[in-house]
Amino acid sequence: MKAIFKREFKSYFTSPMGFIIIAIMTFFLSQIFANLFNVNYGNIAYAFVYMNTYAMLIAPIITMKLFSEEKRQKSDQLLFTSPVKIWKIVAGKFLAAFCLFMLGYSITIVFNIIFALVTDVNWLLYLSCVLGAALVGASIISIGVFISSTTESQIISAVFSMIVSLFLLMIDYFSNIFNNAVVTGVCNFVSFTSRFNSFASGIIDFSNIIFFLSVTALFLFLTTRSIERKRWA
């Protein structure tokens, strides 16, 4: 698992991919930060709320190559014929993508320090935001990992993951459109944004934590099953 994590994480930075991801995330965060700073909100949580939308669309780019590229280059034969359990391979890859994702958020520490210089900063709120972003990230990345394991093409993998992300982002609108108790209930349950927003407002709700962790675990499990299934096909 460690070896795979190491290789995978390193490979983000031997190609332009890792730098591009971090650059894009830093760009969006900086823009949001600049706006916040101008209107003098002084609250980093808003940066996370806005960033969450972008992040959910960026995550598919991080995950698109994880398994699809291996399959295309047939290097998966090395992984799956070495004495390593499949879930460890999946976990290694997931962690690498997750770490890159969180690295993209790292600039917020700088912003928060800048805020701290001019105004009072609630560091606990910041931590709550980071926790929320991490949980959303983990969920969306695990979905991306799963989709990547089902196809040989990076593009298909990225497009499908983005569609899922868009769907998850739009689900809040669905609940407004359909005036139906069941639909609204389901939408509210699935909605990543509303759950994330509760973190951003400083409320750490265990049901939310468990929801995101379950989604992550579910899709990582599905990934191992999808790889296993191919062996049996």
Next chain:
Amino acid sequence: MVEVQNLYKRYGNHTAVKNVSFSIKEGEVVGFLGPNGAGKSTIMNILTGYLSLTSGNASIAGYNVLEYPEEAKSHIGYLPEQPPLYVDMTVREYLEFCFDLKKAQFQKAPHINEICRLVNIQNVENRLIKNLSKGYRQRVGIAQALIGNPDVLILDEPTVGLDPKQIIEIRNLIEKLGKHHTIILSSHILSEIQAVCKRIIIINNGEIVADDTAENLSDKMSSDHALTVRIQAPEETALKVLKNIKGVSDITSLGVIEPGSFDCIIEPFEGEDVRRAIFERLAERKWPILTMTSNKLTLEQIFLRLTEGVKVDSADGETEKENEHPKPKAKKEINMQNRKAAHKAVFGDTEENEETENKKSKTKQTKTEKREEEK
């Protein structure tokens, strides 16, 4: 070391591997031979745990590949058809990654250095795999398989894409490795297998059609040493005379190849040696024998015969699935046209097979010796 019993692999309706069983002892070097798409790679992928099996059993070093995949895999070094390389890494990084991945129980740096020296890639150690030529990539693939010094090496077409010099190097390497490892390698190139493997398993359409040493295969398949004889005599009468010899089951004339003589193939009954009888009978009539060759087949001919023979079988109806060694059947299937063609290739052309020539001259020698004795 490697045990496979009644292995089946189905993809939907297509059966890629049918009832394959074999067992490989420690230290054996075994060659899988078969045309493209015969199922060699599938069997290898199953052994290495990349694919699962539909039914049957496979075990490596006593560990069932389904029940104890990790233990089984830790005994295997595998070079797939396409070396599983990460092109964005340097050779050294890649090998270090493989070392970590396989949790090899060695000192990392010396172990990798040793392997690099063995497959002769020290000079490219720090280059990106992306920029390596096919030959070097193949060698890096072999290096990867050697990491952790596994007991069983499974090499899928290890010399594909290499130049002749590299092929010889790899061959020597495999021979060297064969002293301490159990090796399974596949190829559709016969000379390759013949050069390195003592035992050959011929696979066609997912079935084992032969499993023996190269010599035995050649012996068994030579249809009881049919003889090709060139006789200076009137063809029709001579054929009649030959047919009357005790022990001769069939004679086929091949027509005139050398002016003034004719060639024919004499098939004796099983276990009969008719060479002396032929000589004596022809000597009575003062018909000289110009050549007499035992039709020991080259591996190539055996291969073609086996793979073609089986195809005919399965077209007839899949009645004899359990027929692991369809040799007697294949024997009957041997069609004379094939043989004629082979014969012409040997005798009619100038490019004569070295082996056959050797044998020819040997038989000639023995013949002349015998003749002298007779006198």
